[in-house]
Amino acid sequence: MRYQPVMGLEIHAELLTDSKVFCTCQNEFGGSENTRVCPRCSGLPGTLPLLNHDAVRLAAKAGFATDCTVNNYSAFDRKNYFYPDLPKAYQITQFEHPICTDGHITVVGGKDIRINRIHIEEDAGKLVHDDYEGISMADYNRCGVPLIEIVTEPDFRSIEEVQDFVEQIALRLKYAGVCDARMEQGSMRVDVNISIMPVGSTEFGTRAELKNLNSLKAIGRAIEYEINRQSEILDNGGTVVQETRRYNDNHGDTKALRSKEEAHDYRYFPEPDIPPVLISDEDIQSIKDSMPEMPQERFARYTKEYGLPADDANLIISSKEFSDFYDEAVAINPDYKQISNLMLVEVNRQLNDSQLTISDVKYSPADLAELVKMSSDGVVSKNAAKDILKIMFDKGGKPQDIAKENGFIMDNDASGLEDIVNQVIAENADSVESFKSGNQKVFGFLMGQVIRLAGKGANPKMAKDLLTEKLK
Amino acid sequence: MALAKLREMLDKKEISAVELTQQYLDNIEKRDKDINSYITVCAESAIEDAKKAQNTIDSGNATAFTGLPISVKDNICTLGVKTTCASKMLEDFIPPYDATVMEKLKASDIVMLGKTNMDEFAMGGSSQTSYFGGVKNPYDTSRVTGGSSGGAAASVAADLCAAALGSDTGGSVRQPASFCGVTGLKPTYGAVSRWGLIAFASSLDQIGVIAKSAEDTGYLLNGIYGYDANDATSSKKSEGNYTSLVGSDVSRLKIGVPKEFFGDGLNDEIKTAVLNAVEYYKKLGCEIVDVSLPSLEYAVSAYYLISSAEAASNLSRFDGIKYGLRSGLGEDFNDLIKNSRREGFGNEVKRRIMLGNYALCSGYYDAYYKNATRIRTQLKEEYASIFEKCDVMLTPTAPTTAYKIGEQENDPVKMYLADIYTVTVNIAGLPAISTTCGYDSKGLPIGMSLIGRAFDEKTIIAVCDRFEKDFDRKEAVL
Structure with missing residues (x-):
């Protein structure tokens, strides 16, 4: 039988706050074990959580980035379970009253994916297993790192929709400054709930929850595997079990972690140590006003106002830093098309060759804007501009200075150039003869000689005109 | 002796802080083997505290608490001093921080004599569930102290400290105060920071004070109340000056008497004693109002x-x-x-x-x-309407006086039901104070409670003080 997959996502994203969500420990990635731990986040008796309001603000921003309603009233609950990486043996989360609800994102094919909710919660620590010694050790650095969980409705019907959604979420969270969305580092983690049903059916099947998906590719492979696995079960007359499955990227398969029967009863109840979070309409508005331009808005601006082709606009917005760089450059020199071309071709080539990102380069958007202006004003030639960009990349420096130091400034003195042209014609009598007898190819050689003598500052058009004139 | 009086003696150098501390340590040495009110006695550090306090006094910088020796319930975290919650679980737990209340009092060079015994994790009304053995009532060592702050109440009753910090989740300060013939104040929820109080039930727990008088409870509350950024449930509404109404005219206040608190299950001797207290206020000129708490x-x-x-x-x-x-x-x-x-x-x-x-x-x-x-919401509403009709509500603190050790602690349902007169205050987050209003035929103290509006500790302290001034309190004889 042919089956239709039905999928919903749960996405955990680490918030870019300076400190943890319920204490003042630094919120960072990496570092030695248990170096960012205090009595609060390690659950010492007598300690109480201290809500980081930056986390609330960022969660609200995530809501605005996904067209959610940001609620005036939200509240924390406790999710109770024992595990050695959870020092209090409960996770503080938002269960009944999440901060954001009812959002949506449009994915490929123009389809709307509904977002049920976004809530704030704390991350757990990590266990480090030492198989040699046969012991496990707890690292609490990640305990209390602020997370949001974005929960969608089961609206996905294809891998492409899922991947597009995940890409868009990652980009929007980055743009909003909410999360750096590095899936491979785990700062954004995607769980896929997936069931299948016969094509044409409207009744959902039993779902499995897929975990440990560290890239878009892994998401695609895991879903594909799972569709096949569930199809095979149904085709053989079996029933799919509701369970959590872990994806293994080395094997490209999923393995059962725990079934519904083994699932915890989390005994949720309202967190008595934190009063409900009340955000006034004014505060909600001011958070909304502080939202940076989202990628989809930038796309519209680039294509409609700047007249960039859709493909170019998409390439620029795909990295916020790259797009910011572009915006800063065009703010100085509104030559949208030329700057876009230079960045998408020459700059991208530099970055690819060197494995760097735009934030690493030695020149500023202003330098780039200036360079494009110098080129379009005829101060330097197009070829000289490329050479200047290379020097800017390698050593840094202002394009004006580089042009002057290297003699790239276009020389518009016709009399000096005329002397050189005369000299070249005089010294290359054979070639001149050859040209006059119809060999057009020789013109290039003669031009080369002129430029060689005149230097990179020579005005190529002027040289060409003069040479043409003299060769008549 | 009243805390204000001790303050005066210390300031006038009639006694040194070290001498005062040594007196209490001697009392502990002599009497506490029979009472078991302390889990940890900090004899050495208390003397150090006292020396430091005396220096402060000598340099003329003494504040309200400088040199006053107190006991601290063993569920309140004390930096470097074992905090066990009377549990085997935390037998050797030494907190790396002070509770906010301790930080505040230490800043004023208070002397901490030690950590008091209690029901394990403050769960109980007898102080017999302690891993370190039960606490015995100074009025009759064959009887319980009540709980869970039984060690705190007994330490005050037996003069093993000048005053005590306890905690009250469902009556744990008031009921042992009533069993041990002393005064216990449970502040409004949020009046005192819970940072460092090892949580039993977060939405109900409050650190409270047990002392020899209502005035003393207010005196000590002045040192510990206040908003604390470390406790998101602490409040900025408290104004302090908890003894400011002591001695003022309370005769124009309306006192509510809820009929539900005087029904079946209340011991007759207690009923009589508490109604006598109502009569006292009536004679004083207070208007007595019938009120009701149906829930x-x-x-x-x-x-x-x-x-x-x-x-x-x-x-x-x-x-x-x-x-x-x-x-x-x-x-x-x-x-x-x-x-x-x-x-x-x-x-x-x-x-x-x-x-x-x-x-x-x-x-x-x-x-x-x-x-x-839902019941919680209902109770809050009922209290709100009660306090439209009166300023203070007067009730018995417990349905019985101190019972024999072993008599009922092993009957959980009976134990739970005995909390009936105290728990509504915690559920509604209100302040309440318990003081002795009589003695039963065995000579055991009977407690009455005065319940006030949220953040209006001043009034119940003043009303309670008025009664205490005219009441002949009998000290425990050891």
Whole structure:
């Protein structure tokens, strides 16, 4: 039988706050074990959580980035379970009253994916297993790192929709400054709930929850595997079990972690140590006003106002830093098309060759804007501009200075150039003869000689005109 | 002796802080083997505290608490001093920080004599569930002190400290104060920071004061109240000056007497003594108002559901992984957690954890926890309407006086029902004070409670003080 997959996502994203969500420990990635731990986040008796309001603000921003309603009233609950990486043996989360609800994102094919909710919660620590010694050790650095969980409705019907959604979420969270969305580092983690049903059916099947998906590719492979696995079960007359499955990227398969029967009863109840979070309409508005331009808005601006082709606009917005760089450059020199071309071709080539990102380069958007202006004003030639960009990349420096130091400034003195042209014609009598007898190819050689003598500052058009004139 | 009087003596150098501290340490040495009110006595550090205090006094910088020797309940974290919650689980736990209340008092060079005994994790009304043995009542050492702050109450009653810090989740300051013939104040929820108070039931717990008089409870509350950024549930509404109305005319106040508190189950001698107190205020000129708290009959159930649910969660952190007792038995971490908890907790604590988890299970949550929160809302509303009719409500503190050790502590239902007169105050977050209003035929103290509007401790302290000034309190004879 042919089956239709039905999928919903749960996405955990680490918030870019300076400190943890319920204490003042630094919120960072990496570092030695248990170096960012205090009595609060390690659950010492007598300690109480201290809500980081930056986390609330960022969660609200995530809501605005996904067209959610940001609620005036939200509240924390406790999710109770024992595990050695959870020092209090409960996770503080938002269960009944999440901060954001009812959002949506449009994915490929123009389809709307509904977002049920976004809530704030704390991350757990990590266990480090030492198989040699046969012991496990707890690292609490990640305990209390602020997370949001974005929960969608089961609206996905294809891998492409899922991947597009995940890409868009990652980009929007980055743009909003909410999360750096590095899936491979785990700062954004995607769980896929997936069931299948016969094509044409409207009744959902039993779902499995897929975990440990560290890239878009892994998401695609895991879903594909799972569709096949569930199809095979149904085709053989079996029933799919509701369970959590872990994806293994080395094997490209999923393995059962725990079934519904083994699932915890989390005994949720309202967190008595934190009063409900009340955000006034004014505060909600001011958070909304502080939202940076989202990628989809930038796309519209680039294509409609700047007249960039859709493909170019998409390439620029795909990295916020790259797009910011572009915006800063065009703010100085509104030559949208030329700057876009230079960045998408020459700059991208530099970055690819060197494995760097735009934030690493030695020149500023202003330098780039200036360079494009110098080129379009005829101060330097197009070829000289490329050479200047290379020097800017390698050593840094202002394009004006580089042009002057290297003699790239276009020389518009016709009399000096005329002397050189005369000299070249005089010294290359054979070639001149050859040209006059119809060999057009020789013109290039003669031009080369002129430029060689005149230097990179020579005005190529002027040289060409003069040479043409003299060769008549 | 009154704290204000001790202050005066210290300031006038009629006694030195070291001498005063030594007196109490001598008392502890002599008497506490019979009472068992302290788990940890800090003899050496108390003398050090006192020397430091004396220096402050000598340099003319003494403040309200400089050199006053107090006891601290063993669920309040004290930097570098064992804080056990009277549990095997935390037998050797030494906190790396002070509770906010301790920080405040230490800044004023108070002297800490030691940590007082209690029911394990403050769960109980007898102070007999302590891992370190039960506390005995200074009025009759064959009887209980009440609980859970039994050690705190006994330490005050037996002159083993000048005043005591306790904690009150469902009556744990007021009921032992009543059993031990002293005064116990439970402040408004949020008036005192809970930072450093090892949580039993977070939405009900408040640190309170036990002392020889209402005025003394206010005196000490002045040193510990106030908003604390470390406790998000602490409030900015408290104004301090808790003794400012002491001695003022209270005769124009209206005193509410709720009929539900004088029904079946109340011992006749207690009823008589408490109604005599009502009569006292009436003669004083106060208007006595009949009020009603219809939801009282559900209060004990609601209290045990909410407090046990929160406790089950709060006590989950004691898993043998990070601190506290760790069982060496078992194969994996699940065994480690199970066995540590099995060995570390006593029966009453286990009972509450099971009760609480049961109430929170999906499928039971609505019937138990959710309904309990509805009762909570209902009680708050009923109190709000009561305080439209009166300024202070007067009730018995407990349905009995101190009973014999072993008489009823092993009957959980009977024990729970005995909390009926105290729990509504915690559920509604109100302040209340208990003082002695008489003695039964065995000479045991009878307690009455005055309940006030939220953040209006001043009034109940003043009303209580008025009664105490005309009441002949009998000291425990040891």
